[in-house]
Amino acid sequence: MPETVLIADDDVELCQLLGEYLEQEGFEVRFAHDGEQALAQAAAPGVNAMVLDIMMPRRNGIDVLKALRQDSQLPVIMLTARGEDLDRILGLELGADDYLPKPCNPRELVARLRAVLRRASTPGGPALVEVEDLQLDAGKRELSCRGERIDLTSTEFSVLQALLQKPGEVIPKRELYLAALGREPVRYDRSIDMHVSNLRRKLGPNPQGEPRIETVRGIGYQYRVGAGGSA
Template identity: 65%
Template sequence: MQTTILIADDDTELADLLRQFFESEGFAVRLAHDGRAALSEAESDEVDLVILDVMMPEMNGLDVLKELRKDKDLPVIMLTARGDDLDRILGLELGADDYVPKPCNPRELLARIRAVMRRSEGSGGHSVMQADDLELNQGSRVLLKSGEQVDLTSTEFSVLQCLMQHRGSVVSKRDLYLSALGREPVAHDRSVDMHVSNLRRKLGPAPDGENRIETIRGIGYQYRVS
């Protein structure tokens, strides 16, 4: 089945160049050139992934993402101005799966898209991991907390999956990047830190009141054993 990508960017020339590139790679592509149109298109069940520019008229990309995350876990890759750490951090806090700085290399963006789509499509297995009051189904990629589903982005799920697979052991940040984001970390990249922060907020403390995910300074993180 063909994957449909929504490219939301008010730079019509760039959007059209990306459309031609991704169509040549076998994707179906939709375009939106302002935030309101992007939100309307993204809420369609026919869109599988969104490439979302931060700076757009009508409604900026961060506001689009905020509205989208109220009821959809659709994979989103943000396009941010190179060196604009604030937009990148805000995007990750709001639930973006990854980000690419502009101007971007279409092949790098393609690699990010394929990595995000692999995560969102699931592992194909059906094993279930349990820790404390959490039950993580690796096949359906559904997380239950005390029997209630917790909405996670595909990247948040993959970060938690990796930590639970190595419960009680320290997982380095590099290993989390490779396992959960499908790429090597780059200098000053705090993507994994932001995804862990989102997980802590969504999951809350363990039943004993302690942090589920511990920071191991200078190394990485571990899901602790109660």
């Protein structure tokens, strides 16, 4: 059954262009041309991912993403104006899975969509990973801490999964890009950094009161295991 992508952009001509290309690649496509339509369509049954533009009437893309993330982890790829770093960073902070600058290459958009949809539907590694007070269920793509569920986006889940599979080891940033975004890192791209920042905020400190994820400058990230912690 084909997967359904919602394209939310007030540029009707661009929507038609991207929609035709996605349909040729086997997707079903729906459209929304303002923020209110985007939220309504995203909540409709059958939508598997959304391509969301920043600049839209009625509600901009940032407001749409903020409202969406209150109760949905639908995979979202943001479209941002080339060079607008603030919009890109804010979108990732609010839970966008990935981003593309406009004008975007339709082939690149298809590759990003397939990567994010593959991550959202395919468990990787052990079905159940337990590290200290965290329990990660790859089959259900759910995370709990001390029995309380923590909502993560698809990309945040994949980043944490890669770290928890090797607790105490330094995971190179390139490995996290491939595992969580399905692509090589590019210059000045801080996507993984922003997803790690989101994880730190959502997870809080470990049982020893220390940061759970440590930056190893020039290399990548490490999930710290305190004294007595185990995988």
